[in-house]
Amino acid sequence: MAYKFKCLNCGEVTYSAAPLEYQKNKNCQRCGGKVIQIYPPMRLGEILVHLDAITQDELNEALAIQKRMLTRATIGKILLRLQLVNQIDLEKALKIQREMLGGLTH
């Protein structure tokens, strides 16, 4: 299975046999911008970690809270309530996620 990546800066799409976490260079080879994994799509929390908006520990904390909830809130809402993320970073990650999911239909 091939993993698909996209540069957030210039839009360069690349493929690899290994997921992003095993990539030696997580930046775009063309412009040096941040690269995200678009296939399989990253989850919102992973995008936020990747954008340095939250840490992996903070994500784990939010995921643990989400698991304990009777009615599941989105991870974005939980992070906002815990004040681990601000609205601007969350919007940015949601926009990336929308583009990521939309990109699969092309």
Ligand SMILES: [Zn+2]
């Ligand atoms: Zn680039």
